[in-house]
Amino acid sequence: NAREALTIEQALASVIRLPAYAAGEEATLGQIRPGAMADLVVLDRDPTHLIAPEELLSLRVLMTIVGGRPVWERLPAQAPAAAGPAG
Numbered sequence: 001n002a003r004e005a006l007t008i009e010q011a012l013a014s015v016i017r018l019p020a021y022a023a024g025e026e027a028t029l030g031q032i033r034p035g036a037m038a039d040l041v042v043l044d045r046d047p048t049h050l051i052a053p054e055e056l057l058s059l060r061v062l063m064t065i066v067g068g069r070p071v072w073e074r075l076p077a078q079a080p081a082a083a084g085p086a087g
Contacts, residue, residue, distance in 0.1 A: 008048050008056075038068035 006014070020030025028037050042063040045051055051059075064072040 005053075008051075008053075012047070039066050041065070 017026070017030040020026045020028075023029070028035065029039075030036075032038065032040065041061045042065070044060040044062055045055075047056060047059060060074065061072075062074050063070055
């Protein structure tokens with residue numbers, strides 16, 4: 001039901017800022033700013049800018065950063081294979 005749908009900003013807040021607030025950790029979690037924990041993922045596209053809702057599931061994680069340090073990075077070989085000509 002479209003009337004019950006969240007905006008992308010509301011959806012992101014529900015998994016980023018609101019849990020930090022609920023845990024009483026909003027000073028150090030849920031934001032990218034000095035003094036915050038810097039646990040985040042880098043995506044291949046900006047989910048808040050010019051992306052259709054049906055494309056959200058196709059976003060790829062390029063890097064995971066925990067405590068300000070990269071802990072995982074997608075290698076070129078991990079990229080999805082491009083569809084080539086049949087035959």
